[in-house]
Amino acid sequence: MNALEVRDLHFAYGARQALCEVSFSLAPGRFSALLGPNGAGKSTLIALLTRLYDLQRGEIHVGGHSLRDAPRAALTRLGVVFQQSTLDLDLNVEQNLRYHAALHGLSRRQTDLRVEAELARQGLGERRREKVRALNGGHRRRVEIARALLHEPRLLLLDEASVGLDPASRLGLNQHVRRLCREHNLSVLWTTHLLDEVHTDDALMILHQGRLVASGQVDTLVQNHDGDLGRLFAGLTRPTATGAPA
Incomplete structure (x- = not known):
């Protein structure tokens, strides 16, 4: 059973589309990174995964439990660290x-x-x-x-958890979460806009203007880009005339 299943997720703020046709799954006990520039839709996705926003269209299952039909069972399998501290x-x-x-x-x-x-x-x-x-x-x-x-919980979501930290603290936090994932069979979804927080053996999803534009293991995704994640990311997230969603 996958730790997380997202199927055909759509979300709009009025007439402005923030997420469109987003589908992915997270394997259990795996560190997965969600990479996207600011405004790509990452925080909107986290808000939907945590039920801060109601689903408009699509399905989310956490540990096999529907967030729409069995929210209590789904949320008990989920731990969250938001971008803004609530301590x-x-x-x-x-x-x-x-x-x-x-x-x-x-x-x-x-x-x-x-x-x-x-x-x-x-x-x-x-x-x-x-x-x-x-x-x-x-x-x-x-x-x-x-x-x-x-x-x-069996799934930990971290929404831009390293924002505001100095480089040494960012690195230490990233390494710490990876160690938790490895030693305790914890599934992790780490959202970021920083390339150096992603490793070559990570499962990676790249979000741009509300759409998943790439999904797979990093070392496989970069094969046609000289092994360079930066080139892949730049090529997939070039600005367009339509602008990016929040």
């Missing part, structure tokens, strides 16, 4: 995690076990009593990842 800066790391666990209805025992497990997995044990406000950007993102994984 409470005046709570400490552990308090942020416990508050999120309560929203998911976890018992006291479940919360204790999972908070300890995530603090260890994200390397945050020594920072558990620190207020989030005192953390740097990279550690705040780790708190958000810990929070997203508390309810033990």
